[in-house]
Amino acid sequence: MLKKIIPFSEQKIKEFANNTKTPFYLYYENGIRERIKTLQDAFSWAEFKEFFAIKATPNPRILSIVKEEGCGVDCSSMAELILAEKAGFKGDEILFTSNDTPLEEYEKALSLGATLNLDDIGHIDILKEHLHIPELVSIRYNPGGDFGNYIIGNLKESKFGVPKKDLIRGFEVLQKYGAKKFGLHIMAVSNELNPHNHIKVAEIMFNLVLEIHTNLGINFDFVDLGGGFGIPYKPDEKELDIYYVSSEIKKLYEKIILKNGINPPKIYMEHGRYITGPNGYLVTRVLHIKNSYKKYAGIDANSANLLRPAMYRAYHHITVLNKPLNITEAELYDVVGSLCENNDKLAEDRLLPKLEVGDILIFHDVGAHGHAMGFNYNGKLRSAEYLFTNDQSYELIRRAETLDDYFATLSCEKKDNLN
Ligand SMILES: Cc1ncc(COP(=O)(O)O)c(C=O)c1O
Structure with missing residues (x-):
């Protein structure tokens, strides 16, 4: 089965992801x-x-x-x-x-x-x-x-x-x-x-x-x-x-x-x-597994974090951390986000290792036109960006948006009734 290489040890990235709010982008x-x-x-x-x-x-x-x-x-x-x-x-x-x-x-x-x-x-x-x-x-x-x-x-x-x-x-x-x-x-x-x-x-x-x-x-x-x-x-x-x-x-x-x-x-x-492009990864976690007419893996990223699949039906390869793909146990998934749009699918009919809540998925080749195309539909927030530096450290190069950022352009004060 063809796979893509990650330039970090799976163990190291798992440790980092376990101490960091997912989803996040990681550049190399x-x-x-x-x-x-x-x-x-x-x-x-x-x-x-x-x-x-x-x-x-x-x-x-x-x-x-x-x-x-x-x-x-x-x-x-x-x-x-x-x-x-x-x-x-x-x-x-x-x-x-x-x-x-x-x-x-x-x-x-x-x-x-x-x-x-x-x-x-x-x-x-x-x-x-x-x-x-x-x-x-x-x-x-x-x-x-x-x-x-x-x-x-x-x-x-x-x-x-x-x-x-x-x-x-x-x-x-x-x-x-x-x-x-x-x-x-x-x-x-x-x-x-x-x-x-x-x-x-x-x-x-x-x-x-x-x-x-x-x-x-x-x-x-x-x-x-x-x-x-x-x-x-x-x-x-x-x-x-x-x-x-x-x-x-x-x-x-x-x-x-x-x-x-x-x-x-x-x-x-x-x-x-x-x-x-090849030097950026989106690290995200499985939140829900849903068995409907199809099998859905709901993740904590969505198309507001990575638009290319919804926009161009673009393919981004997925590595499931610490779960090598074994064809006899693999399952077909649509990997989806939580937007109220049915095209909020980051992968469709993708053969992946059997997934469980909490699994960490890494989307490959998202370093260009990835985070940059982010948006705020449904009040979703853009994620943080980290750089894996030449001295092997994870440097925060953009913090994640917060709800305060989202509300900063709005006025939610109640207006006095003029009548
Ligand atoms: C004018 C122009 N130059 C360069 C680029 C970069 O393209 P790419 O990232 O595919 O090399 C774009 C992408 O939209 C563009 O519009």
Whole structure:
């Protein structure tokens, strides 16, 4: 039976869970550092920089790790810009890849010296009129078409980025308004394990660099290939070979960019999932076993702690602590939370060891877009986050929400009757 490895001893994590309120998230510092180093090594042939997508794991302690490893950050909102600022990122270490952007977010991004990735050319005149056109600006491209990516789907249905005709017009206008340096951005696939799709995206972008250079004389400062490297959520899926992806992208870079005498642009990426995804665990406990038309294991986490299964029918592997899966004694469970929604199922028809109240379940690969997607429906509270540090300690990096936090935005005072 295929299983996933936990980088902690089962005994140690059980001891910790027994002294800690479940559910909680646990991140693995060493793993995060290693993934960044691998990414940087794979693309070391280029002037390469990874801008960690803050939305994946918006925690200052995680950001301090990615900063120490030489990454920048990609932000998409005011809160993420402020997180970047508080974590000490500044200037061209920050990309701002927003959409439907409020003016005050552009204002904040410009005040930090961040590089803007415009999602629409309509934003150019807004910037000129109300703020200013920075020296370096990037535009997000949407090539249309369908890479067969189940999260992003057909790009003609995507609200993100601009078609080619707008892109070229946008760069013309930016030139006219005095911009001097340019970037080209794309995010065409998400959680993509097919190497050929990443290679195809790079080919599209390098051909575009050549076309725009030929038509407008622009030399791009950088090409941002986006995030989207997939991770094997299922134990039988294979890890994406990023060295293969990189070597094929290098060949295209040489053929399309270097052979045509274009100034070599830097290669930027903004992965979240590839870096923190496999290095985060949700630790939760069985509260109830219910035998109905199906067998339900009710746990103390719910979709407000981990939305991906309800949102994308995403698979997250489960390890039951100290209970190896023995096929002859295994049972099929729906693993559910306590939300008043029937899709509050963190796993469906999952073969697990026979469960009992009190068993500790560990959900794998939740380090990106996990805690970050939390919400408060039914007044549920977001859990704490811990970091398992390189010196083998459990560091609290976000406390759990309390009911006081939940009520802090409400006024529950009884109003005097005015009649
Ligand atoms: C613009 C942009 N960049 C990067 C990312 C990070 O994607 P991933 O975590 O899949 O690498 C996202 C995710 O939504 C995104 O929207």
